[in-house]
Amino acid sequence: MSVARDEFATRALEEGRLDEAIRHLAESARGADDRRQFFHVLTLRGRYDDAAAVLRQDLEAAASAGPLRADDLRERGNAAWRADRLSDALDDLREALRVEVDLSKAKGIEGDVAVLEDQIRSMKLVESQLRDVNVASTVVGGLLIVAVLWIGIATRRRRPGHAGPAGTPISTV
Amino acid sequence: MFLLYWLIAFLSGAGVLVVEVAATRALNPFFGQSTFVWTNVIGLILLGLSVGNVVGGRLADRTRSPALLGVLLAVASVLVGVSGWITGPVARWILPADLPLESAYGFLVKGSFLAAFACFFLPVALLGAVFPFLVRCASREIGEVGSRSGSLAAASTLGSIVGTFLTAHLLLWTLGTRGTLLAAGAALMLAAGLLFVAGRRRSNAWAAVVLAVAGGAAAASPAARAAVSGAAMGRLIEARETRYQHVEVRARDDLPVAADVLTIDEGLDSFQSVTPAEGTLTGGLYYDAFTMLALARPAERPLEVLVLGMGAGTHVRQLLDVVGSRRALSIVAVELDPGVVAIAKERLRLADDPRLAVVTDVDARPFVAHARKRFDFIIVDCYAQQSFLPPHVASVEFFEAVRDRLADGGEVAFNAFGYGASDPVVEQIVQVLVHCFPNGVVVAAVPRSASFVVYADRDGRAQLPSHWSTASWPEPLQRLARSMAKPGTAWYAERDPRIDPVRDDDGRLERVQWKRLSEHADRLLGSLR
Numbered sequence: 087m088s089v090a091r092d093e094f095a096t097r098a099l100e101e102g103r104l105d106e107a108i109r110h111l112a113e114s115a116r117g118a119d120d121r122r123q124f125f126h127v128l129t130l131r132g133r134y135d136d137a138a139a140v141l142r143q144d145l146e147a148a149a150s151a152g153p154l155r156a157d158d159l160r161e162r163g164n165a166a167w168r169a170d171r172l173s174d175a176l177d178d179l180r181e182a183l184r185v186e187v188d189l190s191k192a193k194g195i196e197g198d199v200a201v202l203e204d205q206i207r208s209m210k211l212v213e214s215q216l217r218d219v220n221v222a223s224t225v226v227g228g229l230l231i232v233a234v235l236w237i238g239i240a241t242r243r244r245r246p247g248h249a250g251p252a253g254t255p256i257s258t259v
Numbered sequence: 260m261f262l263l264y265w266l267i268a269f270l271s272g273a274g275v276l277v278v279e280v281a282a283t284r285a286l287n288p289f290f291g292q293s294t295f296v297w298t299n300v301i302g303l304i305l306l307g308l309s310v311g312n313v314v315g316g317r318l319a320d321r322t323r324s325p326a327l328l329g330v331l332l333a334v335a336s337v338l339v340g341v342s343g344w345i346t347g348p349v350a351r352w353i354l355p356a357d358l359p360l361e362s363a364y365g366f367l368v369k370g371s372f373l374a375a376f377a378c379f380f381l382p383v384a385l386l387g388a389v390f391p392f393l394v395r396c397a398s399r400e401i402g403e404v405g406s407r408s409g410s411l412a413a414a415s416t417l418g419s420i421v422g423t424f425l426t427a428h429l430l431l432w433t434l435g436t437r438g439t440l441l442a443a444g445a446a447l448m449l450a451a452g453l454l455f456v457a458g459r460r461r462s463n464a465w466a467a468v469v470l471a472v473a474g475g476a477a478a479a480s481p482a483a484r485a486a487v488s489g490a491a492m493g494r495l496i497e498a499r500e501t502r503y504q505h506v507e508v509r510a511r512d513d514l515p516v517a518a519d520v521l522t523i524d525e526g527l528d529s530f531q532s533v534t535p536a537e538g539t540l541t542g543g544l545y546y547d548a549f550t551m552l553a554l555a556r557p558a559e560r561p562l563e564v565l566v567l568g569m570g571a572g573t574h575v576r577q578l579l580d581v582v583g584s585r586r587a588l589s590i591v592a593v594e595l596d597p598g599v600v601a602i603a604k605e606r607l608r609l610a611d612d613p614r615l616a617v618v619t620d621v622d623a624r625p626f627v628a629h630a631r632k633r634f635d636f637i638i639v640d641c642y643a644q645q646s647f648l649p650p651h652v653a654s655v656e657f658f659e660a661v662r663d664r665l666a667d668g669g670e671v672a673f674n675a676f677g678y679g680a681s682d683p684v685v686e687q688i689v690q691v692l693v694h695c696f697p698n699g700v701v702v703a704a705v706p707r708s709a710s711f712v713v714y715a716d717r718d719g720r721a722q723l724p725s726h727w728s729t730a731s732w733p734e735p736l737q738r739l740a741r742s743m744a745k746p747g748t749a750w751y752a753e754r755d756p757r758i759d760p761v762r763d764d765d766g767r768l769e770r771v772q773w774k775r776l777s778e779h780a781d782r783l784l785g786s787l788r
Contacts, residue, residue, distance in 0.1 A: 096746070099746035099747045099750075100725070100746045101723075102701065102723045102749060102750040102751040103750065103751060104747055104750035104751075105750070105753050106753075107747070126747070127747055130680070130704070130747040130748065131680050131681060131747075132677070132678075132679025132680030132681035132682060132685075133679075133681050134679060168679075170779070170782040170783050170786055171786045172783065172786040172787060173786055173787055174786070206787060208357070208359075209362065209783055209784065209787055210787060211355055212355050212358065212359075212362050212784070213784045213787060215355045215366075216362075216365045216366065216784070219353060219365060219366060219369050219370055219373065220365065220369065222373055223369040223372055223373050226372070226373060226376050227372075230303075230306055230376075233306065233309075233310050234306065234309075236313075237309050237310065237313050240313050240317075241313060
C-alpha cells in the first residue's frame with residue numbers, strides 16, 4: 087500500500103489485525119499520509135461514512151488553502167459513492183473531470199461518471215415507481231382499515247325482535 | 260338438499276385455502292416467499308373472508324335463493340381460476356424492470372400487498388359471502404339454525420383442511436400454480452352448477468358445467484403447468500416450479516464471465532449458482548475463493564468436503580475440476596430441493612461423478628445434526644430469498660454442530676453477503692463464528708463483490724490469504740489470491756462485546772436482515788434528494 091506510513095498500522099494490517107490498526111490510527115494519524123492511510127483502512131473495514139468524514143475534513147482544510155486537485159476530488163467522490171451518497175459523488179466526480187488535465191486520467195473519471203449517472207438514472211426510475219407503490223398501498227390499506235371498521239360496526243348492530251321458539255319458520259323471500 | 264349445501268360449504272372452504280396456499284406460490288417469482296409475503300396474503304385473505312361474511316349475511320337476510328348463491332359461487336370460481344394468470348402481469352406492472360436487490364425492499368413488502376389485494380381479495384370475499392348465504396338457504400326454522408350452521412361451519416373447516424394439504428402435497432406439484440387455481444375454479448363452478456339445478460336455472464347450470472369442464476381441461480394443460488417468468492435479471496432459458504420454490508435458469512452477460520445462472524423465486528439481480536460458458540471458474544466471484552481455501556488445505560490425505568447449500572453445484576463442479584485434478588477428494592453436497600438438482604443436471608452441467616454424493620430433501624441443519632462422518636472442509640452457503648440467511652443455519656447451535664462434524668485440523672468456510680465489512684449481518688455472523696471458533700476467524704473480502712468469505716479452523720488459527728502457497732494454482736486463482744492477500748483485505752475478527760452471538764431462539768438475524776435491506780434502499784434513494 088503506497089500510502090502507508092505508520093509502521094505499526096502497516097504491520098497490524100499485514101498480520102490481519104485490521105480493527106487494531108483502525109484504533110491505532112484513530113488516535114495517532116495526524117500527518118497527511120497517515121490520514122490517507124486511516125481513510126483507506128476505514129474503507130477496507132466497510133466504515134464508509136467514517137472514511138468519507140475523514141476525507142471531507144482533510145479536503146476542507148486543504149480547500150481553504152486553494153482549489154482542490156482532481157485526484158482529491160475523485161477520491162472524495164469515490165468515497166461518497168461507497169457511502170451511498172450518490173448525488174455528492176456525482177458532483178465531485180464531475181468537478182474532478184472538469185479540472186483534470188491528464189487525458190488518460192480524465193478518461194477514467196469519465197467512465198466513472200457514466201457508470202454513476204446510469205446508476206442514478208435507474209435509481210430515480212425506481213424511486214418514482216416506489217412512490218406510486220407507496221401511494222397505492224396507502225390507499226388500499228386505508229380502504230381495508232375502513233372495511234375493518236365497517237365490519238366492526240356492522241357486526242355489533244343488534245337486529246330487532248328475537249328468534250322465537252323452535253318451529254318458528256324462517257320466512258322465504 | 261342439505262347434503263348439497265354441506266358440499267358447497269366444503270368446497271368453498273377448500274377453495275379459500277387453495278387460493279391462500281397457491282397465492283403465495285403465485286407471488287414467489289416476483290416478491291419471494293418471505294414472512295412479509297405470507298403475512299400479506301394471510302391478512303388479506305382473512306379480511307376478504309370477513310368482508311364477504313358480512314356482505315353475504317346482509318344479502319342472505321333479503322333473499323333465500325339457491326340460484327343467487329350459485330351466481331355468487333360462479334363469479335368467485337371465475338375469479339379464482341383467472342387469479343393465477345393475472346398475478347404475473349400485475350406484479351410486472353408493480354415492479355420496475357431489472358430492479359436491483361439493494362433497492363427492492365419497498366417493492367417486495369408493499370408490492371406483494373398490492374398484488375395480493377388485486378389478484379386474490381375479491382375471489383376470497385365472494386367465497387366468504389357464500390357461508391352465511393348457505394346457512395340461510397339450509398335453515399327452514401329457527402330451531403335448527405344452530406345445528407345447521409354448526410354442520411356447515413364444520414364442513415367448511417374440513418374443506419379448508421383438505422384444501423391446504425391437497426394443494427401443498429399434490430396440486431401444486433402436479434398442476435402447477437395456475438393449474439391448481441384453475442382446478443379449484445372448475446370445482447367451484449361445478450358446485451355453482453348444482454346450485455343452479457336446485458334453483459331450476461337449467462341454462463345457467465349447463466353454462467356452469469361447460470365452464471367447469473373447460474376450466475378442468477385447461478388446468479390439466481401444459482400451458483397451465485408451465486412456470487411463469489419471474490422478476491430475475493438476464494435472458495430466460497427455463498422457468499420451473501419445484502416442490503419448494505420457483506427456479507429459473509437465465510443467461511447473464513454482465514458477470515465477470517458469460518454464464519448461465521440459477522435464480523430462485525424473485526431473483527432480481529442476484530443468483531444462487533453460476534455455470535460459466537467455459538470452464539468452472541467464475542472470474543473472481545466468491546465461489547472461486549472457496550475453491551482456493553480447499554486448495555490451501557494440507558494435502559497429506561484425501562480431502563473430504565461437505566457442501567451445505569449446493570444449489571446447482573457451482574462449488575462442487577469447481578472442486579471436482581480444480582481440486583480433484585490435483586489431489587484425491589470426495590464431496591458430500593446437501594441441497595434441500597431435488598428440483599434444483601434436477602434442473603442443474605439438465606441445464607447447468609452438473610454431471611454425475613463417483614466422487615460426489617448429493618443429498619436432497621434434507622435441510623442443512625438436520626443433516627449436520629445427524630451425520631456421522633467428519634469432514635476436512637465444510638462450505639456453508641445456505642441462502643434463501645437471494646441474500647437472506649435462514650437463522651437456523653447461522654446460529655451458534657448450528658455452528659457448534661458444524662464444528663463437531665469437522666475432522667482434526669478441519670476448516671469451515673461461510674459465504675457472507677454484505678454491503679461492506681461493517682454490514683450488521685456480516686458482523687452478526689462473524690461474531691457467531693468467533694464464539695464457536697475462538698482460535699481465530701478470518702474475514703476475507705472478495706474483491707469487487709459484496710461477498711465475504713468467513714473461515715475458521717477447528718483446532719488452530721486459520722491462515723490469512725497472504726500465507727497461501729499459490730504457485731501451482733490455476734492463473735485466475737493466483738490472481739484472485741494476490742488481490743485477497745493485500746494488507747487489510749483479509750483480517751482476524753475480534754470478539755465484539757456489544758454483539759451477542761445469535762442463537763436459535765433469537766429473532767434478531769431475520770430482523771437485522773430486513774432492516775439492512777430497508778436502510779440500504781432508504782440511503783440510496785435518499786441520496787438522490
